[in-house]
Amino acid sequence: xxxxxxxxxxxxxxxxxxxxPSDALSLLAELHGVATSYQPSADxxxxxxxxxxxxxxxxxxxxxxxPDTVAAxxxxxxxxxGERLLPPTAVCWSGTxxxxxxxxxxxxxxxxxxxxxETRDDPGQLPPGVxxxxxxxxxxxxxxxxxxxxxxxxPTSAGRSxxxxxxxxxxxxxxxxxxxxxxxxxxxxxxxxxxxxxxxVQVNPLHAxxxxxxxxxxxxxxxxxRFPDPVHLRIEDVPEFAYVEDRERVxxxxxxxxxxxxxxxxxxxxxxxxxxxEAKREALELVREVPLGPGRRASxxxxxxxxxxxxxxxxxxxxxxxxxxxxxxxxxAGLRDPRSPETxxxxxxxxxxxxxxxxxxxxxxGQLTAAQRxxxxxxxxxxxxxxxAVGVHPGxxxxxxxxxxxxxxxxxxxxxxAFNARGQDWxxxxxxxxxxxxxxxxxxxxxxxALFRYAGALRIDHVMGLFRLWWVPQGHPPTEGTxxxxxxxxxxxxxxxxxxxxxxxxxxxxxxxxxxxxRETLRSRGVLGTSVLWxxxxxxxxxxxxxxDSWRSDCLATATTHDLxxxxxxxxxxxxxxxxxxxxxxxxxxxxRAEAAADTGEWLELLSRLGLLRGTHGxxxxxxxxxxxxxxxxxxxxxxxxxxxxxxxxxVGDRRPQNLPGTWDQYPNWRLPIADADGRAxxxxxxxASPRVRALVEVLRGDAGRRF
Numbered sequence: 001x002x003x004x005x006x007x008x009x010x011x012x013x014x015x016x017x018x019x020x021p022s023d024a025l026s027l028l029a030e031l032h033g034v035a036t037s038y039q040p041s042a043d044x045x046x047x048x049x050x051x052x053x054x055x056x057x058x059x060x061x062x063x064x065x066x067p068d069t070v071a072a073x074x075x076x077x078x079x080x081x082g083e084r085l086l087p088p089t090a091v092c093w094s095g096t097x098x099x100x101x102x103x104x105x106x107x108x109x110x111x112x113x114x115x116x117x118e119t120r121d122d123p124g125q126l127p128p129g130v131x132x133x134x135x136x137x138x139x140x141x142x143x144x145x146x147x148x149x150x151x152x153x154x155p156t157s158a159g160r161s162x163x164x165x166x167x168x169x170x171x172x173x174x175x176x177x178x179x180x181x182x183x184x185x186x187x188x189x190x191x192x193x194x195x196x197x198x199x200x201v202q203v204n205p206l207h208a209x210x211x212x213x214x215x216x217x218x219x220x221x222x223x224x225x226r227f228p229d230p231v232h233l234r235i236e237d238v239p240e241f242a243y244v245e246d247r248e249r250v251x252x253x254x255x256x257x258x259x260x261x262x263x264x265x266x267x268x269x270x271x272x273x274x275x276x277x278e279a280k281r282e283a284l285e286l287v288r289e290v291p292l293g294p295g296r297r298a299s300x301x302x303x304x305x306x307x308x309x310x311x312x313x314x315x316x317x318x319x320x321x322x323x324x325x326x327x328x329x330x331x332x333a334g335l336r337d338p339r340s341p342e343t344x345x346x347x348x349x350x351x352x353x354x355x356x357x358x359x360x361x362x363x364x365x366g367q368l369t370a371a372q373r374x375x376x377x378x379x380x381x382x383x384x385x386x387x388x389a390v391g392v393h394p395g396x397x398x399x400x401x402x403x404x405x406x407x408x409x410x411x412x413x414x415x416x417x418a419f420n421a422r423g424q425d426w427x428x429x430x431x432x433x434x435x436x437x438x439x440x441x442x443x444x445x446x447x448x449x450a451l452f453r454y455a456g457a458l459r460i461d462h463v464m465g466l467f468r469l470w471w472v473p474q475g476h477p478p479t480e481g482t483x484x485x486x487x488x489x490x491x492x493x494x495x496x497x498x499x500x501x502x503x504x505x506x507x508x509x510x511x512x513x514x515x516x517x518x519r520e521t522l523r524s525r526g527v528l529g530t531s532v533l534w535x536x537x538x539x540x541x542x543x544x545x546x547x548x549d550s551w552r553s554d555c556l557a558t559a560t561t562h563d564l565x566x567x568x569x570x571x572x573x574x575x576x577x578x579x580x581x582x583x584x585x586x587x588x589x590x591x592x593r594a595e596a597a598a599d600t601g602e603w604l605e606l607l608s609r610l611g612l613l614r615g616t617h618g619x620x621x622x623x624x625x626x627x628x629x630x631x632x633x634x635x636x637x638x639x640x641x642x643x644x645x646x647x648x649x650x651x652v653g654d655r656r657p658q659n660l661p662g663t664w665d666q667y668p669n670w671r672l673p674i675a676d677a678d679g680r681a682x683x684x685x686x687x688x689a690s691p692r693v694r695a696l697v698e699v700l701r702g703d704a705g706r707r708f
Contacts, residue, residue, distance in 0.1 A: 035484065163385070214274050411472045533603070
């Protein structure tokens with residue numbers, strides 16, 4: 001986006017990707033939170049190009065097309081900041097005075113309208129919430145601001161707990177319709193809490209996906225993060241399903257569901273999300289014909305009132321997508337604006353479909369809430385840990401309904417580093433930090449509040465995004481991007497406020513390259529980190545595995561994640577063979593094998609030295625592989641980590657990662673059921689009866705006197 005040039009000014013070529021920025025452009029960028037450099041490693045600093053700064057500033061509505069416009073924008077920004085009484089959003093940690101108020105001129109009058117409906121003139125002892133603050137200076141200047149008052153940190157959860165990590169779609173039971181669903185999640189939580197003494201179950205993002213042919217199966221590129229995907233519904237648990245009059249169609253649907261299930265469990269086929277949704281959608285169309293009882297109708301009315309315009313927008317997008325396709329940028333011009341007369345007219349014409357999609361969101365919300373209730377009733381101190389993806393699909397519902405909050409023409413990614421010389425483009429539009437601040441972070445607040453309704457804890461993917469994100473201009477390589485900063489204090493204050501209100505735990509996924517100070521700031525606010533065994537080495541020393549007493553306590557400790565090889569594959573080296581077969585190894589196979597074996601060998605040597613490798617447990621005769629997996633988890637228990645997570649497929653020796661970064665159609669990402677060492681799909685019922693799973697659980701429940 002470039003500004004218009006005057007008739008007198010000669011046209012200038014836009015800066016190239018390697019052109020250095022002028023001093024004025026650099027200063028302007030810094031004043032808008034656009035980074036002028038980054039450090040891919042501690043000993044190297046890379047200066048952002050003039051083109052990167054120009055494009056990022058353009059996405060923030062700043063014209064830098066000529067030296068004159070740069071000078072004008074810089075003067076305007078300096079004047080704005082110099083004359084500003086208050087920032088758009090100010091933060092007050094309970095018990096402290098906001099810095100923004102301390103900087104006000106002597107004699108400034110304050111007027112505060114609290115979220116609770118009170119009016120005050122004194123900012124002291126304000127209740128937690130997002131309040132409206134008005135300041136009037138002695139010289140007559142007036143400013144308003146959103147004042148976020150949050151507890152200084154999240155409360156520390158009582159004691160330690162262990163839990164299970166699973167991608168829900170991969171967890172099929174004998175009642176699933178071809179992929180794991182919310183009924184399976186509820187069963188898993190009840191079993192794990194009551195029979196295993198687990199404290200939590202962590203699942204992948206259950207956000208609404210963008211429909212397609214085929215649908216993108218990745219749960220990390222959703223249409224909406226605000227509303228769940230109805231593909232996860234357990235149809236038989238919808239009360240109205242029992243009253244569908246056309247029993248012949250119901251019988252046919254159940255037979256169809258059985259074929260989908262058996263294709264995965266008995267024939268070894270991949271999970272077919274689209275086929276599952278086609279069957280479930282047909283069932284839900286039948287369900288909708290059943291009138292709601294008075295109590296159910298009142299519940300639905302309450303849901304509609306609570307979710308308001310956000311739900312209406314989401315359902316409208318879903319209805320329009322059925323007619324015009326799932327990329328709103330390709331819709332007729334008038335429908336690309338959610339507030340246009342054309343959209344209002346289309347909404348009225350499609351009201352029956354809008355109501356259908358509202359109903360689906362309500363049903364999914366109910367089953368999610370029920371899963372968390374069952375988990376807590378089963379004795380889990382945390383319950384269900386939900387996952388918040390870092391962003392949304394550019395063609396989806398959130399990007400359409402909240403256009404004013406997204407940076408047009410930009411995508412989130414990662415800069416070049418030692419692991420990826422080309423950088424990464426994740427295809428997710430970033431939020432504009434200026435628009436968030438002006439709104440008091442309203443879309444962010446509402447998103448968190450919706451998720452915390454049914455979450456005992458929330459895992460935040462790429463939690464570093466609360467501080468800064470790498471913005472990549474669309475149509476350009478990631479190397480031509482730059483970091484843009486967010487008000488981390490405000491983002492954290494909102495997070496702590498909403499999590500505290502819900503009594504929930506927050507876990508930040510802080511793996512990989514993390515800016516100095518980020519982990520310390522998160523820790524100070526009570527946000528747990530993520531520690532994965534294979535990455536925990538003494539990187540500042542000899543690089544050897546980090547002994548358990550050197551691990552941090554404020555974390556979720558695991559052996560692996562959905563993006564990494566299962567533990568059995570890591571121990572056997574199968575992950576190297578997999579990558580070699582797909583042509584993904586950057587070096588010769590033998591070299592990769594040797595390095596992987598050396599890495600694993602160092603860990604096994606430490607496990608042996610600590611006395612954690614044993615042959616049998618609980619009467620179950622273990623193989624060498626099982627003994628090593630148990631030893632890995634004994635090690636995790638010996639760390640001070642507050643939460644210990646077990647990748648559920650590790651319980652049966654699964655070899656296949658759920659997602660293999662760097663692949664698209666070469667590998668069946670996000671479509672694999674949990675399987676045993678031979679690749680045979682394993683049901684929830686078989687998991688519950690597995691001696692191997694039981695033996696691993698016994699380790700977790702208190703081996704060597706370490707009981708949760």
